[in-house]
Amino acid sequence: MAKRKVFVLFALFLLVPAGHVSAVAALARSDRPAEVESLETISLKSIAAWLKQSGRDGYLGADVADAAGIPRERTEDVLDAKQRGFRSDNVLRIAQVPADQKRDFLLFMVQRPDGQVYFYLATVKDGLKKAFVSNPGDKGVAVLEAAQARVNFQQEILYWQARIAGG
Numbered sequence: 818m819a820k821r822k823v824f825v826l827f828a829l830f831l832l833v834p835a836g837h838v839s840a841v842a843a844l845a846r847s848d849r850p851a852e853v854e855s856l857e858t859i860s861l862k863s864i865a866a867w868l869k870q871s872g873r874d875g876y877l878g879a880d881v882a883d884a885a886g887i888p889r890e891r892t893e894d895v896l897d898a899k900q901r902g903f904r905s906d907n908v909l910r911i912a913q914v915p916a917d918q919k920r921d922f923l924l925f926m927v928q929r930p931d932g933q934v935y936f937y938l939a940t941v942k943d944g945l946k947k948a949f950v951s952n953p954g955d956k957g958v959a960v961l962e963a964a965q966a967r968v969n970f971q972q973e974i975l976y977w978q979a980r981i982a983g984g
Contacts, residue, residue, distance in 0.1 A: 873899065
């Protein structure tokens, strides 16, 4: 059942038209104060390490990787991933990291009770790179405004840090 939910979330991600993917705002780390940057980097490293150690085996489809801009070899139909997912207050949260050392990404997905799915693509090195939302009634996605994306992303970091701490 959990694998099916993950697949559904990834299927929603595929609704991103190619033109919208390139229009998704890249959120540069240089726009943030150094203290926030180092705390975020430390947090992302700890989340990634935790997922690699305790994450369940999963995968990221090649089409999703391509849409997100995650590099892959032509022969790779799926990218092996380590993932964890939790549901609380009717909100499903899933985080993924690559299972190998060839890539550096963290993909956070948040499905709200109204069906909206928020995606936050990050790397440990560069932090948040893309943020967008898929609405259930639409056949596409909307790019999140940079300031709102940053706030939401930081909330996700806090959520996953609490999970690591046993919360």
